[in-house]
Amino acid sequence: MMSYGNGMTMVEKIFAARVEQDRLSPGDLVNVKVDLALGNDITAPVAIKEFKRFGLDRVFDPEKIVLVPDHFTPNKDIAAAEQALVLRRFAEDYGLKYYFEVGRMGIEHALLPEQGLVRPGMIIIGADSHTCTYGAIGAFATGVGSTDLAAAMASGEAWFKVPPTIRFEYSGHLPEWVSGKDLILLTIGDIGVDGARYRAMEFAGTAIDTLPMDGRLTMANMAIEAGGKCGYMQPDQITFDYLEGRVAQAYTSVYSDQDAVYEKRYTYDVSNLEPQVAFPPSPDNVYPVSEAKGVKLDQVVIGSCTNGRIDDLRAAASVIRGRKIKKGLRLLVIPATQQIYRQAMDEGLLADFIDAEAAVSTPTCGPCLGGHMGILARGERALATTNRNFVGRMGHPESEVFLSSPAVAAASAVAGTIVHPGEVLS
Amino acid sequence: MILQGRIWLFGDNIDTDAIIAARYLSTTEPRELAAHLMEDIKPDFPGLVQNGDIIVAGNNFGCGSSREHAPLAIKGAGISCVIARSFARIFYRNSINIGLPILECDEDLSGLRAGEDQLKVNFDLGTITHLQSGREYQAAPFPPFMQELISRGGLVEYVKARLEGC
Numbered sequence: 265m266m267s268y269g270n271g272m273t274m275v276e277k278i279f280a281a282r283v284e285q286d287r288l289s290p291g292d293l294v295n296v297k298v299d300l301a302l303g304n305d306i307t308a309p310v311a312i313k314e315f316k317r318f319g320l321d322r323v324f325d326p327e328k329i330v331l332v333p334d335h336f337t338p339n340k341d342i343a344a345a346e347q348a349l350v351l352r353r354f355a356e357d358y359g360l361k362y363y364f365e366v367g368r369m370g371i372e373h374a375l376l377p378e379q380g381l382v383r384p385g386m387i388i389i390g391a392d393s394h395t396c397t398y399g400a401i402g403a404f405a406t407g408v409g410s411t412d413l414a415a416a417m418a419s420g421e422a423w424f425k426v427p428p429t430i431r432f433e434y435s436g437h438l439p440e441w442v443s444g445k446d447l448i449l450l451t452i453g454d455i456g457v458d459g460a461r462y463r464a465m466e467f468a469g470t471a472i473d474t475l476p477m478d479g480r481l482t483m484a485n486m487a488i489e490a491g492g493k494c495g496y497m498q499p500d501q502i503t504f505d506y507l508e509g510r511v512a513q514a515y516t517s518v519y520s521d522q523d524a525v526y527e528k529r530y531t532y533d534v535s536n537l538e539p540q541v542a543f544p545p546s547p548d549n550v551y552p553v554s555e556a557k558g559v560k561l562d563q564v565v566i567g568s569c570t571n572g573r574i575d576d577l578r579a580a581a582s583v584i585r586g587r588k589i590k591k592g593l594r595l596l597v598i599p600a601t602q603q604i605y606r607q608a609m610d611e612g613l614l615a616d617f618i619d620a621e622a623a624v625s626t627p628t629c630g631p632c633l634g635g636h637m638g639i640l641a642r643g644e645r646a647l648a649t650t651n652r653n654f655v656g657r658m659g660h661p662e663s664e665v666f667l668s669s670p671a672v673a674a675a676s677a678v679a680g681t682i683v684h685p686g687e688v689l690s
Numbered sequence: 691m692i693l694q695g696r697i698w699l700f701g702d703n704i705d706t707d708a709i710i711a712a713r714y715l716s717t718t719e720p721r722e723l724a725a726h727l728m729e730d731i732k733p734d735f736p737g738l739v740q741n742g743d744i745i746v747a748g749n750n751f752g753c754g755s756s757r758e759h760a761p762l763a764i765k766g767a768g769i770s771c772v773i774a775r776s777f778a779r780i781f782y783r784n785s786i787n788i789g790l791p792i793l794e795c796d797e798d799l800s801g802l803r804a805g806e807d808q809l810k811v812n813f814d815l816g817t818i819t820h821l822q823s824g825r826e827y828q829a830a831p832f833p834p835f836m837q838e839l840i841s842r843g844g845l846v847e848y849v850k851a852r853l854e855g856c
């Protein structure tokens with residue numbers, strides 16, 4: 265243990281309040297009521313199959329279960345259609361309030377915060393590893409499996425081991441073209457894909473204080489890529505402004521004590537940080553963009569639960585506006601929700617992309633997991649704003665995926681090779 | 691519980707996309723999933739693996755997505771247990787929840803011969819015995835709460851019992 269304080273971190277306090285104890289420490293096992301349980305078209309069918317084993321004619325609370333068909337939708341084939349049907353039927357049969365059909369949906373982790381379903385202090389589980397995204401709003405949120413989801417749908421409860429917390433402090437202010445994505449890539453590159461295994465990651469510092477909510481969501485989203493159980497920012501004015509107009513219910517923000525005990529601390533001065541790029545085949549294989557310069561690309565994807573929000577599309581459009589993408593390269597732009605899609609349309613961003621000869625798609629996970637809508641052939645290379653670049657993640661096992669921010673992705677689509685946005689604009 | 695089987699070796703950070711690629715996720719049938727187990731990193735694996743075999747891996751086994759299809763595919767292939775230096779947390783959770791025995795063992799097993807050497811695993815004691823040499827390794831025992839989960843037959847049975855108040 266590095267610190268000798270006696271206080272508790274935000275996550276410890278959220279759990280302690282729930283089990284009505286004054287104090288909890290890392291390693292303690294708790295069984296708690298969850299405030300929200302989430303599933304998608306890949307994980308929910310397995311959960312629903314398991315749920316049936318309970319033989320119940322009701323779920324624990326039809327207003328606390330969220331089902332979003334987003335991975336293989338709009339249905340990519342017959343098998344995907346059948347899986348989506350399982351969700352739709354279940355939502356109807358059990359009267360679920362939050363089932364989001366194609367046309368109203370979005371990628372789950374962009375959708376839930378946008379729809380005001382996430383509030384500070386909540387405990388949220390999702391049968392999807394990127395459920396950790398909601399930590400950006402000061403909730404405890406973590407990915408679980410389908411059986412956990414089934415049990416939570418039946419009982420409203422889930423078991424947890426209270427995680428130790430690691431504090432990440434980013435001092436200084438972000439240079440132009442450097443974003444939340446670059447901070448989290450830098451961090452994963454530094455600590456590795458298991459650097460925060462089983463741990464909570466607390467993000468703080470002056471660069472976080474001024475980071476807009478979309479950038480915070482991007483960072484918390486990728487906590488899992490460092491093995492983290494959750495990643496979070498403590499609520500502040502940026503959080504409250506984001507929640508204004510989205511959330512009607514009262515909520516209680518929870519904060520780490522001044523003398524909270526952290527397992528470890530990392531500090532980064534980010535004032536001179538370059539945009540970062542993760543090379544295949546792992547999100548911790550990270551280099552500054554200058555060292556990726558010249559890598560030739562076949563496809564660029566801007567979207568996903570990591571970087572498909574409005575700020576991401578704005579950043580990409582500001583680079584691409586008035587330019588054409590490189591001949592021979594495909595650019596796919598996928599707004600993460602219907603609302604983002606609509607807003608991008610109103611702001612003229614979609615026109616910028618289409619004029620640049622990009623393909624713009626309805627919200628879907630699609631290519632992010634090699635599902636559909638942009639699969640790579642053998643030997644092809646993509647740059648994506650997504651979160652994983654494992655072997656075969658976006659298609660053929662011999663294809664390659666690089667990861668970056670939307671600005672770098674847009675600039676690289678214009679250049680045809682990986683490049684700093686500043687170079688395309690000058 | 692005691693298990694015995696032939697081993698297969700895998701390295702560090704074996705992710706869930708490597709265990710079962712997303713293109714096969716439109717089924718939840720363990721045997722169908724098993725036909726593509728580890729396909730992208732070891733294409734001949736589904737053909738080699740036999741009932742009762744044991745997977746031995748390095749650090750952070752099962753990192754990446756939350757897909758329960760990964761432990762399901764492993765179970766569907768007849769793998770009797772997975773031993774790794776460490777597991778990614780969702781994979782660990784999922785395996786216990788579906789009743790796939792897994793063990794964390796910090797000792798270096800990477801020198802064993804894949805497809806040949808046999809291990810005998812005693813879950814009650816947390817011991818792993820290399821049959822060819824008789825050498826014994828120690829694994830971390832399960833915390834009592836998880837032992838209860840497993841002895842009840844997984845999470846669904848455990849919660850069912852709680853809901854029924856017994």
Ligand code: SF4
Nearest residue numbers: 371568569629632633
């Ligand atoms: S966009 Fe990608 S990472 Fe996010 S939920 Fe969809 S498949 Fe998972």
